[in-house]
Amino acid sequence: MEKKDTLSSCSESEEQQMQLIQDKSKESCMVSFQRLHSHLKRLLNNDLKGSRTEDGFKRAFTTLFCQDLETFTGTMFLNVDQLEKQLDNKEFQEIGSMASFKVLETQFQMFINSQIYLNDEYIVMTRNYFLEYTRLDIPEFRDTLIQNMDYVKKSIEKRALHKMEYDSRVNERLMQTTEEKVDSSKALDASLVIIESNGTESQEQDTSSRSGNDAHVDDADIRPIYNEEPMAEVQTTAEINIFATGQQHTELTNPVLTSQPMEQYKT
Known part of the structure; x- marks a missing residue:
């Protein structure tokens, strides 16, 4: 159990460290983006708005970019905003970020x-x-534009690599956790089987014991039951029998003469 806790603690520490790398990678990515953004803002100098220099710059810009300043910069800052949203997204997506950068x-x-x-x-x-x-x-x-764009591109690639490593580690931990749950479930099932088995054996033993006791009870139940009467009743019955016997004897030894009228003897 202590070893498992140690491994879990190490895994959590490693995950925290990788999350910290992810956060630093995002921070580095945003720093590169801010440098590029600041550099592009040089194309819009509000301090010279309406001046002769601004008019000359607009003509120069059209010569260099083959597009007027307002149209180009309007599209440019829309693309910059889209790139910022991708890079600042909590759930970083390499494909979306790189696509916005390419635009x-x-x-x-x-x-x-x-x-x-x-x-x-x-x-x-x-x-x-x-x-x-x-x-x-x-x-x-x-040259500065190329350098800043290269920094942004490399920061996106580096961040994508760190995210891939982080996701791989998280998936590995999830699989490990799932396997531990499966092992725990199997161990629990095995424990339940043992408990049920012991319970069945105990129940069988109890049933066997009860069967033996029931046999003794049955033996006790089939013992002959003798009707015992109180001694007083036995004595009374005996006296009645003796009296009846004596009476019968008297009747046999002393027959009863039927009384007839005296006139028969006189005649």
Whole structure:
């Protein structure tokens, strides 16, 4: 019993440790996401809203992303919100999280693969407006974006691995618990069988004992019963018999003469 308690305690401790790893993995994942989110927010600088720099940046943005700023950023932040919901979900789902990440990554793929801002002198004005608006040069913004996206992707993969290990351990414990319950049930059934067996033997012995006692009782019941009468009644009966015998004797020895009229003798 002590060994079983020790194993159970170790299993619970291991499960708690794996849960802690899961929590840290989620925290790391959210930190990577927040870095990416903060970086993308550079595309919306409200401090320069309505300024000449904002107008120049919008033109530069259309050149770089082949889409206007409002449309692109509107879709981008919808994708970012969807990714955040997946990563912040208590029940982490690798497929959903990775799918949301891929959607966001695909949106920036053309910008990441484009080399126009590195080779064309015409892009000088675009680069200047981009730097003034985002506080980052175009190559730096691109490299940081790739780095942050890579961090998010790796954190998702790492979190998925930890979750798989955790789920595997939990399933193993459930199977172990189920087996222990089955073993306990079998042991209980065996105990009940032994108890029933002992009860049956005891009942048979009791029945045998009762049968023997019943035999003695039957013997006692078939003993002859003699009618015993009180001595006074016996004596009275005897006296009555003696009196009757004496009376009969007297009658035999002293016959009764029938009285006839005296006239017969006289004649």
